[in-house]
Amino acid sequence: MANTIIVGIDFGMTFTGVVFASVNSEQPPIIVNQWPDGLASKTLSRIDYVDNGEPEWGFSAVGNPTYTWFKQTLDTSTSPGDIRDEEFESLTNQELARLPPGIDGRRIVGDYLRQIGRFVANLLEDEIQKGSRIQFQFSTPVVWPDSAHDAMWHAIRDAGFGTTFPGDIRLSSESEAAARYILHKEGDNIKTNDVFCICDIGGCTVDSTCYRILSKQPALRLEQICQSRGNKSGAFTVDLKFLQCMCRRFGRQFKHKFLKSDGLNSAFVRQFNTIKEGFDGTEGEHRLVIELEAEESEFYDPDNSEIILTRRDMKDFFSQTINESFSLMQEQRDRAKYNHAIVRHMCITGGFADSAYARKRFHKMFPGTAMRLVFPAAPAMATSFGSALIGRQDASFANKRSARSYGIYHKDLLPVHPNNKERRIRERNSMSVRYTKRFELLHSSTDPLEKAIQVFSVDHAKPPTDWNKLSGGRSKMEKLESLSIDLTAVPLNDHPQIGPFTQILLDVEATLNLKQGELNIKVSAGNHRCGECTVHTVWA
Incomplete structure (x- = not known):
């Protein structure tokens, strides 16, 4: 019998992840971590149309302008202005939830996913030649209306999935995929009839959903306890707060130097990302190299061309995302209680959940409660990994x-x-x-x-x-x-x-x-x- 390969694709607002899973193998799904022009567990959901040829995408999209957050344009029931941040656009030279002239949401999503499809087809070339069946498992927001799901489906087909890239196409909700991943990792720690909440702290938004487990065998069955909720306080606000602070302290010369040195693609930002990922809230200062015409101060060392960040600075950069995520978790827990359900497990996903400082803060915000805080391994991959697991289970039932x-x-x-x-x-x-x-x-x-x-x-x-x-x-x-x-x-x-x-x-x-x-x-x-x-x- 020919093998079936599940391709779990999490096309997110800021990042896109891909995971492969073989139906005929007990081996765990494989996370794609080598992308054109970048080594990472996810690539950027970014595209540019600078040249007349094929658009650049992911880490390769460095033109002026570049477009990102364009997934939101598929949902016409929500104004992109509700999530757009003009100051962040100005500081990063990106078009957020905006469309190029003459191109609609379905077209730009299709153009981006076409590049993902070509990349995936190249990685699976050997499996395709062996006759393996391919199943593409996409995920979409649970809060989307039917019109947005339909637009996503057509964009996927426009991109060539199912035709140029032969295979079946399946859609599942992002929260269902994340739930599948969490339960896969947690095993018997979360039991049938337990109520758990997923708080996905993404790059652009924070979303939360509560579920009760109706059954785990022969298949996972979930009951949604209360309506999904979200807000615009994703991990991007950490970067925004940082850039605002730099502009406030060093004025226009910082913005000019920052954009001239490739902005978000610069070595300066890579330095900050390293500091951000390693910050755990302890004392100490952090330094980033950038040449500015600034006098010596508590914030700048001209001899070494270094910006100085204090512990208080770092905590301030994190505060909005942490506080608003916590408020959303509290709100969902209260709503579940109103519906006569007690949340036993608060599961936090998204790349922000990897932050040691964020984990410490969340633990302090829920002291002495019977509710467990769950931070799964590789939380940024919860949706794409979970999509692959859903697809593998679905495909395996064809042989039952x-x-x-x-x-x-x-x-x-x-x-x-x-x-x-x-x-x-x-x-x-x-x-x-x-x-x-x-x-x-x-x-x-x-x-x-x-x-x-x-x-x-x-x-x-x-x-x-x-x-x-x-x-x-x-x-x-x-x-x-x-x-x-x-x-x-x-x-x-x-x-x-x-x-x-x-x-x-x-x-x-x-x-x-x-x-x-x-x-x-x-x-x-x-x-x-x-x-x-x-x-x-x-x-x-």
């Missing part, structure tokens, strides 16, 4: 077979074709199979209008051809459920009469979902729904 066969029985329920004695519900190797069949139910005027049809199972992966010929007879069959059929609203006079009986034609629709571990049975007579039930299934 139910370990049982299911049937329905009532003494007056007969197949429409007398020669067909079979009353079973046959399953196939698929995640979801829909079975439809018409039966006739003989109803006497003296019989009650509510009838109980029995749902049976038998432990045979291969369904029997005749339930009554099983070894041991019907005693080998396990009664699972009584499907109540209500004929009250059915116009019986519209159905044929056979002697003292009314011949009621019933349509049975059974959907076997191996992924959910459920068999759902619906019965109707004409346009009238008569009954429905759901039973849990067992797969091999």
